[in-house]
Amino acid sequence: MAIELPENVVLSRLDALANWCRKNSLWPMPFATACCGIELMATAASRYDLARFGAEVFRFSPRQADLMIVAGRVVMKMLPVLQRIWLQMPEPKWCISMGACASTGGVFDTYAVVQGIDRFLPVDIYIPGCPPRPEQLIQAVLDLQEKIQAEGTLSGREFQRPWEEARRRVFQPQLVQLQVPPLEPSQGSETANSQEAQTP
Amino acid sequence: MSFRPTFTEQTQQQLQQAFPECSLSTFRGDLRMVVPREQMYEVLRRLKDQFGYDMLVDITCVDYLYYREAKDRFGLVYLLANTQNNERLTVRVYLNEPELEVPSVYGLWKAADWLEREVWDMFGIRFRGHPDHRRILLPEEFTAHPLRKDYPLQGRGERHNFPVLRRPES
Numbered sequence: 311m312a313i314e315l316p317e318n319v320v321l322s323r324l325d326a327l328a329n330w331c332r333k334n335s336l337w338p339m340p341f342a343t344a345c346c347g348i349e350l351m352a353t354a355a356s357r358y359d360l361a362r363f364g365a366e367v368f369r370f371s372p373r374q375a376d377l378m379i380v381a382g383r384v385v386m387k388m389l390p391v392l393q394r395i396w397l398q399m400p401e402p403k404w405c406i407s408m409g410a411c412a413s414t415g416g417v418f419d420t421y422a423v424v425q426g427i428d429r430f431l432p433v434d435i436y437i438p439g440c441p442p443r444p445e446q447l448i449q450a451v452l453d454l455q456e457k458i459q460a461e462g463t464l465s466g467r468e469f470q471r472p473w474e475e476a477r478r479r480v481f482q483p484q485l486v487q488l489q490v491p492p493l494e495p496s497q498g499s500e501t502a503n504s505q506e507a508q509t510p
Numbered sequence: 511m512s513f514r515p516t517f518t519e520q521t522q523q524q525l526q527q528a529f530p531e532c533s534l535s536t537f538r539g540d541l542r543m544v545v546p547r548e549q550m551y552e553v554l555r556r557l558k559d560q561f562g563y564d565m566l567v568d569i570t571c572v573d574y575l576y577y578r579e580a581k582d583r584f585g586l587v588y589l590l591a592n593t594q595n596n597e598r599l600t601v602r603v604y605l606n607e608p609e610l611e612v613p614s615v616y617g618l619w620k621a622a623d624w625l626e627r628e629v630w631d632m633f634g635i636r637f638r639g640h641p642d643h644r645r646i647l648l649p650e651e652f653t654a655h656p657l658r659k660d661y662p663l664q665g666r667g668e669r670h671n672f673p674v675l676r677r678p679e680s
């Protein structure tokens with residue numbers, strides 16, 4: 311026996327409803343460390359107007375944000391800060407890696423610059439470009455919305471990825487102290503790559 | 511091209527007489543002085559007290575490792591200025607391993623505080639008597655001195671030794 315629904319009632323799944331709420335009100339945390347940050351600001355400003363997509367409430371406190379936008383290069387000394395800020399954000403949370411530097415290190419392949427934040431953090435969307443145009447950032451936000459709508463769940467099941475769990479059990483991540491061989495004087499012209507290759 | 515000199519002939523002669531052990535030369539309107547390492551502090555003190563170089567503009571260092579015809583490894587450079595008559599002076603001290611320690615000039619110019627820390631950080635030259643001899647730019651755990659010429663540009667793997675955060679843990 312079919313139940314007649316009144317015309318002003320819509321049936322949905324609870325997950326879909328939660329996703330719909332979440333994706334249309336992303337609160338970004340701008341982790342802008344370099345020139346990409348300027349484009350990030352332009353995106354939020356009136357000309358490009360990120361508010362059209364519901365992501366205009368930039369919060370400088372990670373506890374009030376659910377989307378971290380890493381815009382700019384992250385140096386070694388900054389990475390623990392970035393990780394701490396990521397840990398301070400409440401679930402559910404997403405991360406956009408904006409620009410060549412945040413995604414791969416860009417042109418800064420030096421001892422101090424982290425070669426892609428995804429080595430140390432989970433990243434959902436990468437934006438190429440140096441710097442990316444504001445349109446690209448907007449596209450990334452739209453893509454993220456699509457992703458949230460497609461795979462989000464109320465309980466956050468999509469973040470508990472079983473294969474990552476298994477991998478974690480095999481490769482126990484541990485806090486590694488910086489252990490660098492002491493500088494030997496006048497080592498001649500060794501190449502940097504041979505040094506890099508020895509590190510995990 | 512002509513450069514307006516940042517010193518006077520008179521100062522040059524006075525310095526020449528006062529410090530016979532130091533070699534004085536000029537280059538494009540700048541006066542330069544090479545000081546033997548042993549007399550370094552004494553010379554700098556007299557430059558400040560007797561010749562009025564009351565401002566320490568910068569301390570920096572040059573690594574001459576692959577430099578053509580260089581005899582010494584490091585050149586420690588002090589840039590001094592006299593705020594009374596606008597004269598400037600470059601003082602250079604050559605250092606070689608393993609004696610990479612010089613007296614700190616923090617007692618003469620307070621500005622030496624961070625400048626010496628930076629030279630220690632980047633070149634690994636120690637400053638005896640510095641009140642706060644820590645690294646200034648790099649993390650404390652860093653063991654190398656990256657502006658030395660034998661340090662690889664891409665580092666020795668320091669930037670990879672961080673914990674990895676994954677989704678389930680964060």
Ligand code: SF4
Nearest residue numbers: 345346409411440441
């Ligand atoms: S990707 Fe380009 S614009 Fe962005 S931080 Fe790097 S250098 Fe700057």
